[in-house]
Amino acid sequence: ILQDRLFKNPKVEIEWNHTVEEILGDENPLGVTGVRVKSTADGSEKVIPCDGFFVAIGHAPSSELVKDSLKMQSGGYVWVEPGSTRTSQPGIFAAG
Structure with missing residues (x-):
């Protein structure tokens, strides 16, 4: 569709x-x-x-690898600092 x-x-x-x-x-x-x-x-x-x-590769986030290491949002998305790609762990960035 x-x-x-x-x-x-x-x-x-x-x-x-x-x-x-x-x-x-x-x-x-x-x-x-x-x-x-x-x-x-x-x-x-x-x-x-x-x-x-x-960049879009699908409807479901591929965050299984980091779900126990990074702060997450609802729906399985990695939380990022507003206006940036910084995650809850220094030196780790998210995109997508």
Whole structure:
């Protein structure tokens, strides 16, 4: 169902057979400006302009490994300090 919705969204362009090489951005003001991707078919690279970048790999968080070590939120998500990726343990960061 979600895949069908994605394919039908006119605002979405699928980049098949590419890997993310780098998230590009500026420091002043702080923000994302694009993403550099590489073709898995021929190795060519291109930059896709964008204002944000989100990684999503599923509906359920994959936090089983750290559930006994880090502060958790409801639903199995790792707690992070608001506005950052810092977790309840110094030196451990979360993304996703």
